[in-house]
Amino acid sequence: MTNRLTTTFAQPRPSLVCFITAGDGDTAANLDALVEAGADVIELGMPFTDPMADGPAIQSANLRSLGAGTTTADVLRYATEFRARHPQVPLVLMGYANPMVRRGPEWFAEAAALAGVDGVICVDIPPEEDDALGPALRAKGIAPIRLATPTTDAARLPQVLAGSEGFLYYVSVAGITGKQQAQIASIEANVARIKQSTDLPVAVGFGVRTPEQAADIAKVADGVVVGSALVEICGAYGAEAPQHLKTLTAALAEAVHNAR
Amino acid sequence: MNTPLNSFRTQPDERGHFGQFGGRYVAETLMPLVLDLEREYRKAQSDPAFQAEFDDLLEHYVGRPSPLYFAPRLTEELGGAQVWFKRDELNHTGAHKINNCIGQILLAIRMGKTRIIAETGAGQHGVATATVCARFGLPCVIYMGAEDVKRQSPNVFRMKLLGAEVVPVTSGGATLKDAMNEGLRDWVANVHDTFYIIGTAAGPHPYPEMVRNFQSVIGKEARAQMLARTGRLPDLLVAAIGGGSNALGLFHPFLDDPSVKMLGVEAAGHGLDGDEHAASLLGGSPGVLHGNRTYLLQDEDGQITEGHSISAGLDYPGIGPEHAWLKESGRVDYSAVTDEEALDAFQLLCRTEGIIPALEPSHAIAAVKKVAPTMPKDSIILANLCGRGDKDIFTVAERLGVEL
Numbered sequence: 001m002t003n004r005l006t007t008t009f010a011q012p013r014p015s016l017v018c019f020i021t022a023g024d025g026d027t028a029a030n031l032d033a034l035v036e037a038g039a040d041v042i043e044l045g046m047p048f049t050d051p052m053a054d055g056p057a058i059q060s061a062n063l064r065s066l067g068a069g070t071t072t073a074d075v076l077r078y079a080t081e082f083r084a085r086h087p088q089v090p091l092v093l094m095g096y097a098n099p100m101v102r103r104g105p106e107w108f109a110e111a112a113a114l115a116g117v118d119g120v121i122c123v124d125i126p127p128e129e130d131d132a133l134g135p136a137l138r139a140k141g142i143a144p145i146r147l148a149t150p151t152t153d154a155a156r157l158p159q160v161l162a163g164s165e166g167f168l169y170y171v172s173v174a175g176i177t178g179k180q181q182a183q184i185a186s187i188e189a190n191v192a193r194i195k196q197s198t199d200l201p202v203a204v205g206f207g208v209r210t211p212e213q214a215a216d217i218a219k220v221a222d223g224v225v226v227g228s229a230l231v232e233i234c235g236a237y238g239a240e241a242p243q244h245l246k247t248l249t250a251a252l253a254e255a256v257h258n259a260r
Numbered sequence: 261m262n263t264p265l266n267s268f269r270t271q272p273d274e275r276g277h278f279g280q281f282g283g284r285y286v287a288e289t290l291m292p293l294v295l296d297l298e299r300e301y302r303k304a305q306s307d308p309a310f311q312a313e314f315d316d317l318l319e320h321y322v323g324r325p326s327p328l329y330f331a332p333r334l335t336e337e338l339g340g341a342q343v344w345f346k347r348d349e350l351n352h353t354g355a356h357k358i359n360n361c362i363g364q365i366l367l368a369i370r371m372g373k374t375r376i377i378a379e380t381g382a383g384q385h386g387v388a389t390a391t392v393c394a395r396f397g398l399p400c401v402i403y404m405g406a407e408d409v410k411r412q413s414p415n416v417f418r419m420k421l422l423g424a425e426v427v428p429v430t431s432g433g434a435t436l437k438d439a440m441n442e443g444l445r446d447w448v449a450n451v452h453d454t455f456y457i458i459g460t461a462a463g464p465h466p467y468p469e470m471v472r473n474f475q476s477v478i479g480k481e482a483r484a485q486m487l488a489r490t491g492r493l494p495d496l497l498v499a500a501i502g503g504g505s506n507a508l509g510l511f512h513p514f515l516d517d518p519s520v521k522m523l524g525v526e527a528a529g530h531g532l533d534g535d536e537h538a539a540s541l542l543g544g545s546p547g548v549l550h551g552n553r554t555y556l557l558q559d560e561d562g563q564i565t566e567g568h569s570i571s572a573g574l575d576y577p578g579i580g581p582e583h584a585w586l587k588e589s590g591r592v593d594y595s596a597v598t599d600e601e602a603l604d605a606f607q608l609l610c611r612t613e614g615i616i617p618a619l620e621p622s623h624a625i626a627a628v629k630k631v632a633p634t635m636p637k638d639s640i641i642l643a644n645l646c647g648r649g650d651k652d653i654f655t656v657a658e659r660l661g662v663e664l
Binding site for chain 1: 275283284285286287288289290291292293431432437438441444445448449451452547548549550551553556558560561562563564
């Protein structure tokens with residue numbers, strides 16, 4: 001299947017994947033800033049009251065967004081409008097199970113497909129519970145993007161990969177978002193191990209904050225995911241966030257695209 | 261004992277599902293841990309030495325079996341069914357929570373874990389966890405919503421005396437569900453050495469099953485005691501429900517006794533018609549939170565709403581998945597009791613039986629007060645008195661307008 005994610009990761013250079021939380025500030029302007037500064041893939045976070053896998057930065061972004069009254073309809077509208085403005089840029093929704101399955105998995109998959117979404121990362125639906133959302137997404141041509149972690153051992157990895165589409169998101173540390181980054185040697189070994197078992201591109205995230213870190217990872221992976229550092233900018237600058245997002249994203253993009 | 265064809269006691273299935281409920285909705289980082297925990301729990305279950313150590317600690321450290329008590333003056337006052345209580349408030353630490361903590365810390369030690377974490381709302385599970393950690397010499401971190409830390413300062417002091425580190429959680433609404441989020445975040449970051457002692461029959465599989473099994477000592481004892489004392493089974497079991505562990509502990513050994521009806525009592529707070537309650541089954545809808553699919557208090561977008569109850573131990577927006585299944589199967593009836601009704605029942609038991617109950621079982625007593633007069637005098641109600649009320653006297657005094 002050829003889609004925007006496949007096309008993007010088929011490029012010879014590594015990809016920069018940027019995450020922000022929907023409804024935290026001027027979402028359309030923030031997304032445009034990321035794309036203009038060189039982001040290759042957008043992860044749009046769906047806010048949730050109980051973001052169990054997230055550190056303080058993204059927790060706060062979730063609360064700011066919900067506090068501003070963001071609804072699921074708003075998130076889907078941001079996606080629809082993004083797709084109209086950026087027909088070629090892959091868009092992934094990331095979040096937790098409950099808001100995604102609230103009206104039924106088929107409803108969500110249909111709505112996300114209509115909005116032009118390419119993939120969905122659901123933090124708390126492991127392969128064991130794939131039935132809760134995976135079949136509905138696949139039926140609509142949306143990639144269920146799975147996470148692998150340092151605790152995903154060789155025996156378990158095939159189960160994670162089976163049914164994964166789009167790319168594999170390697171979480172480089174056993175922990176929550178925005179905290180310390182793993183040693184590059186450990187990342188390199190784990191990415192190599194994963195790539196022996198799959199043709200899927202592997203993007204690495206959790207704890208990546210600077211262009212230097214991003215460049216190191218881009219040398220050994222197909223993509224680098226940056227989230228908390230961008231979300232902190234949204235929190236700190238509010239309406240002024242786009243220009244600051246642009247500055248950091250441009251530096252990250254240059255580092256990632258020219259890493260090899 | 262033979263298992264009947266249509267048994268209610270064979271849940272969950274091998275994937276941890278109770279019908280459509282339960283499961284393992286956790287981040288990938290935790291999945292290998294949760295699977296490992298299940299393997300180790302199965303081994304422990306079939307190890308007579310594990311069961312023997314559990315039984316020994318329950319007898320000599322917790323003080324089991326707890327008495328089965330006929331309440332004569334309450335029965336007379338209500339004028340209907342005989343009212344009996346399972347006295348789990350007489351356990352060491354004053355509630356049923358310790359039964360589960362003993363089981364889980366033995367499992368943690370067996371798995372070679374060297375650090376214990378837990379969440380707590382009212383502080384009862386935190387105190388029970390801190391207690392077993394002191395008993396076995398393991399370091400212990402208790403996550404507690406900052407609001408609850410303020411409301412439950414005596415229990416915070418108890419935990420500290422017992423050597424636990426109490427971490428106030430300020431994220432979200434700063435109550436029990438936020439404490440559980442923080443517990444899960446800690447666990448994700450410290451999977452190599454840390455065991456998470458979950459306090460109720462919820463969370464990812466195998467916790468709901470495991471907690472239920474550790475708490476089933478309540479119902480097993482009660483069933484044998486009732487048969488020995490009266491030669492028959494009770495007609496109705498009544499228990500309060502927050503997450504639902506004391507109720508499952510009482511109900512589960514009776515589930516295949518068709519003559520025994522069961523009533524789970526949720527916290528209706530200021531009333532089910534408003535937003536200020538904690539009745540997930542009667543006022544919520546199915547969803548996914550904290551590792552399992554179950555009934556939740558949530559809005560139309562699946563955002564979790566805050567529960568309210570005068571009882572901090574019932575103030576949780578979810579419920580154990582087995583209760584969700586028992587409700588849908590029709591085996592157990594569920595009702596709800598308001599703050600006011602629970603307060604009245606609290607005072608009623610103090611006055612008629614000389615027992616100060618916790619606010620959690622006061623909800624069960626309020627339900628007994630409603631139903632007993634409608635039942636014949638030769639019928640038997642057995643309610644679980646799952647905690648004592650020492651911790652609640654400040655809350656009750658405030659509500660009654662008394663300055664201490």
